[in-house]
Amino acid sequence: MITGASSGFGALTARALADTGNTVYAGMRQTASRNAPQAEAAAGYGARHGVDLRAIELDVTSQESVDAAITHVIAEHGRIDVLIHNAGHMVTGPAEAFTPEQLAELYDVNVLSTQRVNRAALPHMRAAGKGLVIWVSSSSVKGERRRTWRPTSPPRPAWTPSP
Numbered sequence: 001m002i003t004g005a006s007s008g009f010g011a012l013t014a015r016a017l018a019d020t021g022n023t024v025y026a027g028m029r030q031t032a033s034r035n036a037p038q039a040e041a042a043a044g045y046g047a048r049h050g051v052d053l054r055a056i057e058l059d060v061t062s063q064e065s066v067d068a069a070i071t072h073v074i075a076e077h078g079r080i081d082v083l084i085h086n087a088g089h090m091v092t093g094p095a096e097a098f099t100p101e102q103l104a105e106l107y108d109v110n111v112l113s114t115q116r117v118n119r120a121a122l123p124h125m126r127a128a129g130k131g132l133v134i135w136v137s138s139s140s141v142k143g144e145r146r147r148t149w150r151p152t153s154p155p156r157p158a159w160t161p162s163p
Helices: 008-019 036-049 063-077 100-128
Strands: 024-028 053-057 082-085 132-135 149-151 159-161
Touching: 008 024, 008 036, 008 053, 024 036, 024 063, 036 053, 053 063, 063 100, 082 100, 100 132
Parallel strands: 024 053, 082 132
Antiparallel strands: 149 159
């Protein structure tokens, strides 16, 4: 199961994993409206390539939607072997241009959503005694990227912040 699989890395990952013989549930919100073309594209890809790629309604900002999606996958497939947290949102611009409410929405999608999905999926994975959870992240920044961590030698931790 992949969250945020309507486009970008999520859609590409869903197709690549389906191509290798996996049953893939491509989670996306608004599959009956705004993302209907993306849901149809996933189904079409599966049919054209003879792979098991299934779009599933999944809004990571709604616990009800998350619970329904996980319940559907378990009922239909019996288990979740791999959960990929890919859903995310990014904004750019000066910090003062964003309202606290906009930043709260960003935090909800990028941070709290993973907890919602984990709450629904991990009990099933734990009961099965196996499973893999993967978090996808990006670092889209402008300007110089400085190394902020440096290796150290024992007995200090393996990585400590650089001065």
